[in-house]
Amino acid sequence: MNVVVCVKQIPDPAVPGSLDPTTHNLVRTGKLIMDDSDSYGVEMALQLASGEGDEVTLVSMAPNGEVSGLRTALAMGASKAILVSDDALRGSDALSTAKVLSAAVRRADPDLVIAATESTDGYTGTMPVQLAELLGLPSVTFAKAVSVDGSTVKVQRQTEAGYDEVEVPLPAVVTVTAGVVEPRYPSFKGIMAAKSKPVDVLGIADLGLEPSQVGASGARQEVVDVADAEARSAGEIVVDEGDGADRIVAFLEQIKVI
Amino acid sequence: MAVDKVWVLVAAGESGPAPITLELLSEARRLGTTVEAVAWGPGAASMAATLGEYGASTLYDVGDLDGALPGPPVAAAMAAMVESGNAPDVVLVPATYDGRDVAGRLSVRLDRPVLTNVTGLAVEGGDVLSQHLVFGGNQVVRARFTGPTPHIFVVRAKSFAAEPAGGPPAAVEALSVPDTGATGTARIVERHVEERTGPKLDEATVVVSGGRGLGGAEHYAMIEELAKLLNGAPGASRAIVDAGWVPYSHQVGQTGKTVKPTVYLACGISGATQHLVGMKGSKHIVAVNKDQDAPIFSVADLGIVGDVHKVLPALIEALKAKA
Numbered sequence: 225m226n227v228v229v230c231v232k233q234i235p236d237p238a239v240p241g242s243l244d245p246t247t248h249n250l251v252r253t254g255k256l257i258m259d260d261s262d263s264y265g266v267e268m269a270l271q272l273a274s275g276e277g278d279e280v281t282l283v284s285m286a287p288n289g290e291v292s293g294l295r296t297a298l299a300m301g302a303s304k305a306i307l308v309s310d311d312a313l314r315g316s317d318a319l320s321t322a323k324v325l326s327a328a329v330r331r332a333d334p335d336l337v338i339a340a341t342e343s344t345d346g347y348t349g350t351m352p353v354q355l356a357e358l359l360g361l362p363s364v365t366f367a368k369a370v371s372v373d374g375s376t377v378k379v380q381r382q383t384e385a386g387y388d389e390v391e392v393p394l395p396a397v398v399t400v401t402a403g404v405v406e407p408r409y410p411s412f413k414g415i416m417a418a419k420s421k422p423v424d425v426l427g428i429a430d431l432g433l434e435p436s437q438v439g440a441s442g443a444r445q446e447v448v449d450v451a452d453a454e455a456r457s458a459g460e461i462v463v464d465e466g467d468g469a470d471r472i473v474a475f476l477e478q479i480k481v482i
Numbered sequence: 483m484a485v486d487k488v489w490v491l492v493a494a495g496e497s498g499p500a501p502i503t504l505e506l507l508s509e510a511r512r513l514g515t516t517v518e519a520v521a522w523g524p525g526a527a528s529m530a531a532t533l534g535e536y537g538a539s540t541l542y543d544v545g546d547l548d549g550a551l552p553g554p555p556v557a558a559a560m561a562a563m564v565e566s567g568n569a570p571d572v573v574l575v576p577a578t579y580d581g582r583d584v585a586g587r588l589s590v591r592l593d594r595p596v597l598t599n600v601t602g603l604a605v606e607g608g609d610v611l612s613q614h615l616v617f618g619g620n621q622v623v624r625a626r627f628t629g630p631t632p633h634i635f636v637v638r639a640k641s642f643a644a645e646p647a648g649g650p651p652a653a654v655e656a657l658s659v660p661d662t663g664a665t666g667t668a669r670i671v672e673r674h675v676e677e678r679t680g681p682k683l684d685e686a687t688v689v690v691s692g693g694r695g696l697g698g699a700e701h702y703a704m705i706e707e708l709a710k711l712l713n714g715a716p717g718a719s720r721a722i723v724d725a726g727w728v729p730y731s732h733q734v735g736q737t738g739k740t741v742k743p744t745v746y747l748a749c750g751i752s753g754a755t756q757h758l759v760g761m762k763g764s765k766h767i768v769a770v771n772k773d774q775d776a777p778i779f780s781v782a783d784l785g786i787v788g789d790v791h792k793v794l795p796a797l798i799e800a801l802k803a804k805a
């Protein structure tokens with residue numbers, strides 16, 4: 225089985241983020257890393273495509289030819305990667321991203337495409353479904369368990385009240401939640417091997433796309449302004465001296481909850 | 483651009499439309515002059531009275547989807563309507579699982595981008611401006627579409643107040659679903675509904691949530707007992723949902739439920755930005771955490787720096803003594 229995993233490379237979320245005051249784009253400086261949300265998809269793919277001749281291909285769109293996040297996923301065990309990187313892609317919205325990634329995914333001709341339900345930095349959560357529609361494929365979002373039985377994918381899909389068992393024929397797009405599987409840590413051997421795994425770097429012209437279709441010029445939405453949110457007024461923080469519970473009771477009485 | 487027609491995608495609840503549907507209809511009335519609803523499922527038409535009461539003049543019924551996931555057929559039916567000339571200026575989509583699927587599919591079919599995670603809307607200078615909370619709700623971004631309508635917004639729960647307008651039942655109009663080909667082949671073969679006692683998490687006036695600081699799945703019983711004593715609902719951080727301690731339906735936050743109870747009790751929860759966006763709108767917040775620098779204290783009205791294994795059992799005893 226040939227599985228494609230969408231891997232987003234993002235600024236380290238541990239470093240506080242900010243928005244560029246003029247462009248309002250997320251400031252992206254320094255090395256990008258693999259979005260933790262995608263480590264579940266990579267692991268899921270590696271588990272599903274573990275047979276003879278099976279292959280896991282990573283697909284990513286990122287600025288400046290960034291590959292460090294892809295190397296992490298290659299070190300986990302993926303076979304190869306396709307990176308789309310082009311100055312014209314700066315400021316792309318989710319729909320443009322989906323158009324670009326769909327062109328890249330087509331090249332890999334997968335049986336199954338896996339993405340995360342939402343990215344850590346953008347969290348629009350719409351890109352994978354847009355990708356599925358562009359590829360003419362069915363999709364199952366919010367998977368908390370995935371298995372493949374012949375040419376059918378079986379998914380436990382989260383719902384408001386529990387979960388649904390959903391079946392879909394391959395090829396298909398599935399988005400996985402955190403916790404679907406426990407991602408492995410790359411081994412030393414894996415890290416070494418990743419250095420020589422093929423990463424195909426493509427520009428938008430290679431994919432037959434026009435600059436006007438993508439990036440800021442293709443985006444049909446814009447940020448108008450950014451402001452600080454109304455802060456909650458500071459509360460009372462007390463160290464428990466054995467009276468913590470009583471203080472909570474008094475507070476609940478004061479607000480008439482009890 | 484003046485907003486004339488607004489479509490609201492209906493999310494169904496246990497009986498009738500879910501609260502977010504009524505919130506979106508109320509807001510749609512404020513934005514535009516004509517409000518229409520789109521629903522699916524065997525009970526769609528039976529919601530016409532309530533949807534009308536909240537302002538929908540027409541209910542487009544996509545019908546029983548026969549087990550298909552709603553994204554492709556509902557989006558295809560909506561897109562077909564737009565192509566036939568009945569096009570709205572604005573489409574309001576609830577940020578639910580199915581809502582997001584419909585929005586993504588519709589976006590491609592109409593070739594229109596989507597603005598997601600919307601928490602507020604306003605008409606200014608003829609434009610609809612959407613509001614989004616970023617960086618854990620510390621900053622507010624306002625955005626707008628610059629291209630042609632329809633403009634698709636995916637809106638988070640609890641962003642607007644639901645207010646009935648006293649309208650007559652919506653006129654039901656059946657929509658036919660165009661062939662969705664391979665895209666429409668995902669089928670629900672079985673539904674699992676988790677049992678719940680007490681109020682629903684996103685409707686409860688008291689929410690007691692537990693996080694990794696509880697130390698183990700077995701200690702979640704304290705959260706459930708407290709919730710019960712306070713007639714509230716138990717909630718959770720994603721960390722303990724991912725760890726399998728509690729089902730996903732308990733999760734509060736960006737990927738989980740948005741709650742706005744009278745009081746939110748966070749126990750052993752650090753207060754990551756993705757958790758805060760789901761509960762920051764609570765009227766009152768009480769936090770118990772042993773780390774006095776935990777970010778949850780920055781939003782707490784009352785913060786107890788202490789051990790959940792000491793504070794919570796004492797609180798349970800105190801509440802029992804009062805009952």
Ligand SMILES: Cc1cc2nc3c(=O)[nH]c(=O)nc-3n(C[C@H](O)[C@H](O)[C@H](O)COP(=O)(O)OP(=O)(O)OC[C@H]3O[C@@H](n4cnc5c(N)ncnc54)[C@H](O)[C@@H]3O)c2cc1C
Nearest residue numbers: 693694695719720721735736737738750751752757772790
């Ligand atoms: C895309 C994305 C979406 C996300 N969506 C969500 C979401 O919807 N909801 C959500 O909650 N998270 C979400 N997260 C995860 C979030 O970033 C945090 O990882 C998570 O909220 C942490 O959960 P926690 O507070 O239980 O655990 P931790 O961060 O590990 O915090 C545990 C806390 O317990 C305290 N503690 C430990 N022992 C005790 C004790 N004995 N007594 C008292 N206190 C104690 C510690 O001081 C600590 O503050 C998301 C992350 C991403 C990337």
Ligand SMILES: Nc1ncnc2c1ncn2[C@@H]1O[C@H](COP(=O)(O)O)[C@@H](O)[C@H]1O
Nearest residue numbers: 231285339340342343346348349350351
């Ligand atoms: N630039 C990108 N490159 C690769 N995958 C992406 C990219 N953007 C989004 N994705 C995938 O789509 C998921 C949802 O993204 P988002 O729509 O930004 O929430 C991500 O978690 C990734 O799996």
